[in-house]
Amino acid sequence: MEHLVVFCSPNGSTRFVASVIAGKLAELGNSVQVFDLGKRREREQAERRVLQKREPCCLWIGSPVYVDRPVPPVNRFISLIAPGGKCFAVPFVTWGGACSGIALHEMATMLQQKDCILLGAAKVLAVHSSMWQSPHPLGEGHPDESDADAVRRLAETIHEKLSRGLPPPLPLERLDYQPDHVKEQAVKKSIAMAKQLYPPLQVDTERCTCCGECAENCPVEAIVLNPYPQVGEDCIMCLLCSRICPEAAMPMDLSSVEERIRLRAAESQEAKSTEVFL
Known part of the structure; x- marks a missing residue:
């Protein structure tokens, strides 16, 4: 088979x-x-x-x-x-x-x-x-x-x-x-909700060289160059673009996000x- x-x-x-x-x-x-x-x-x-x-x-x-x-x-x-x-x-x-x-x-x-x-x-x-x-x-x-x-x-x-x-x-x-309260919360969640909890994806145009690395590697093809990267609605907040940018031109401070995630992990019985x- x-x-x-x-x-x-x-x-x-x-x-x-x-x-x-x-x-x-x-x-x-x-x-x-x-x-x-x-x-x-x-x-x-x-x-x-x-x-x-x-x-x-x-x-x-x-x-x-x-x-x-x-x-x-x-x-x-x-x-x-x-x-x-x-x-x-x-x-x-x-x-x-x-x-x-x-x-x-x-x-x-x-x-x-x-x-x-x-x-x-x-x-x-x-x-x-x-x-x-x-x-x-x-x-x-x-x-x-x-x-x-x-x-x-x-x-x-x-x-x-x-x-x-x-x-x-x-x-x-x-x-x-999952327990009922986790399921009840989960069905209300979405990528759109996550976007509100994360810092916005912004391009530092002084650092960006328009190399296209971010657009080429975006798993949902949500980034276009015009001439700098523009992130579209299809973005799933994987943040790969921020991670791989060779010029660190899409900086992302995730310290506050990390605090929320660790709190969630501590509360979970999973x-x-x-x-x-x-």
Whole structure:
């Protein structure tokens, strides 16, 4: 059976998990295709694949958790899946140790609505994407080799399930693990809300050389040069542009954001670890 590993990974952690999954599946003799939604050509190839009702496949779909939810490119991709096909699915997320929110449950629900059969899932601890300025960020050192081993075991188990024929689905309720008050807050959250809590993305025109590095690497193509970078409404606040700017021309002081994130992590009862669902 063909396995499709599709992911969005502005800061690299979800890409790492996707590579571990793909590597293990290939080691077990499977046909594997990997698609990065942040790269237009790969995104378009993946979209064409799921729009067609072809031979059965297993879709591994990965997202970082932003404001308790999957990122918009992942939601959009799932929305394009042609219903009625023979598609198994394994959603996975990376989260920064504050709260994994309802991302896995939302992804799994959308996949089931597209007639995908849910086989498993994973939430993988990673360095918090808004803490690159901190000497000791939440999720420091993750994903590590123990996280990778857990992901490899997931891939191996899914492979074994599929080799035995039609495997039983993972009950959706298994991914409904958050307390009610967390779920009630999470459904109200959005990228637009996050934009109000973060400092605005502004360009220092005295430093900027209009090199285009930010626009070229933006995973949602939200930046255009005119002649300086202009950030559009599709921005998902991954802040990759600020991180990678060679001239530090998009400065971002995240100290106040870090305080809020650490407070949220301290209040959360969620275990700060990787978990696999089978």
